[in-house]
Amino acid sequence: MLITIIYIGSSNNLLQDVVRDYEKRIKNIGRSIGLKEIIYKEIKNSNKKNVTEKKDEETKKLINQKEKGVLNILLDIEGSKLNSVEFSEYILAQADINQNINFFIGGSEGIDKKHFEDFDKIISFGDLTWPHKMFKMMLLEQIYRSITIINKHPYHK
Amino acid sequence: MLITIIYIGSSNNLLQDVVRDYEKRIKNIGRSIGLKEIIYKEIKNSNKKNVTEKKDEETKKLINQKEKGVLNILLDIEGSKLNSVEFSEYILAQADINQNINFFIGGSEGIDKKHFEDFDKIISFGDLTWPHKMFKMMLLEQIYRSITIINKHPYHK
Numbered sequence: 001m002l003i004t005i006i007y008i009g010s011s012n013n014l015l016q017d018v019v020r021d022y023e024k025r026i027k028n029i030g031r032s033i034g035l036k037e038i039i040y041k042e043i044k045n046s047n048k049k050n051v052t053e054k055k056d057e058e059t060k061k062l063i064n065q066k067e068k069g070v071l072n073i074l075l076d077i078e079g080s081k082l083n084s085v086e087f088s089e090y091i092l093a094q095a096d097i098n099q100n101i102n103f104f105i106g107g108s109e110g111i112d113k114k115h116f117e118d119f120d121k122i123i124s125f126g127d128l129t130w131p132h133k134m135f136k137m138m139l140l141e142q143i144y145r146s147i148t149i150i151n152k153h154p155y156h157k
Numbered sequence: 158m159l160i161t162i163i164y165i166g167s168s169n170n171l172l173q174d175v176v177r178d179y180e181k182r183i184k185n186i187g188r189s190i191g192l193k194e195i196i197y198k199e200i201k202n203s204n205k206k207n208v209t210e211k212k213d214e215e216t217k218k219l220i221n222q223k224e225k226g227v228l229n230i231l232l233d234i235e236g237s238k239l240n241s242v243e244f245s246e247y248i249l250a251q252a253d254i255n256q257n258i259n260f261f262i263g264g265s266e267g268i269d270k271k272h273f274e275d276f277d278k279i280i281s282f283g284d285l286t287w288p289h290k291m292f293k294m295m296l297l298e299q300i301y302r303s304i305t306i307i308n309k310h311p312y313h314k
Contacts, residue, residue: 012175014174014175014178015172015175017171017174018169018171018172018175021171081283081284082284082285083284083285083286084284084285084286087285125283125285126238126282126283126284126285127238127239127240127241127283128239128240128241128244128282128283128299129240129241129302130298131298134298141287141288141291142285145286
């Protein structure tokens with residue numbers, strides 16, 4: 001299984017070390033569920049000043065990255081809420097059938113809701129709003145946690 | 158208003174820079190709502206190997222930090238879920254009456270549920286489990302976001 005994280009704009013530089021730490025940890029235990037690699041696609045944010053135009057342009061840029069045969073999952077506050085055990089069960093179910101996943105993270109304006117139906121699934125990380133520049137790290141945390149839950153590794157407690 | 162964050166165990170070292178960045182940003186805009194300072198109390202984690210004993214000891218250590226006249230708020234996955242706007246309204250309501258707040262963050266085993274009633278309020282940051290060593294940073298993020306929402310600062314979008 002490959003996991004690709006596709007996101008608008010750069011990540012917070014101050015989170016680089018913790019992101020690298022999660023990458024290392026995921027690499028070490030990812031093979032236990034057949035996770036070969038995490039791939040990143042950083043999409044340049046729109047320079048449009050008008051909020052609607054910016055959101056439209058960024059939504060289109062993300063939609064263009066969708067791939068056939070890959071599970072295209074949008075992360076959005078208005079998606080279905082899972083707890084960490086449910087998230088890990090979902091990841092494991094995909095790993096079991098070697099199903100590649102694309103995770104999409106929107107920019108500061110999020111994704112135009114009328115395009116929600118273009119994704120295979122929309123997952124919410126809860127009711128709180130988080131900086132989109134922090135979200136890659138939060139997703140890596142939950143992917144790492146998922147694998148530790150599957151492996152019954154003490155981390156997940 | 159003073160906000161005190163009381164937590165078990167140290168924070169993740171890799172998050173130091175981002176924590177400092179939030180501290181600076183909160184300091185700059187906190188005065189707009191009368192937030193004078195954020196104080197930290199790091200409580201040493203229990204060395205007990207037995208999970209229940211560890212949880213008991215850490216719960217007691219946190220309970221001992223409760224203060225009269227201060228709003229003692231526990232952050233726990235099983236608390237009431239707020240979105241970022243509701244969280245900011247709650248913070249603002251306390252700031253308006255100059256009510257000091259203690260935020261309590263448990264250790265890796267969390268807090269013994271039978272002590273939930275000892276707190277004035279229990280707030281959940283959602284259904285996902287996060288590392289307790291990351292939680293101080295996540296709380297600072299939501300406090301900073303709260304102030305930007307109150308100030309209608311563009312950050313919160």
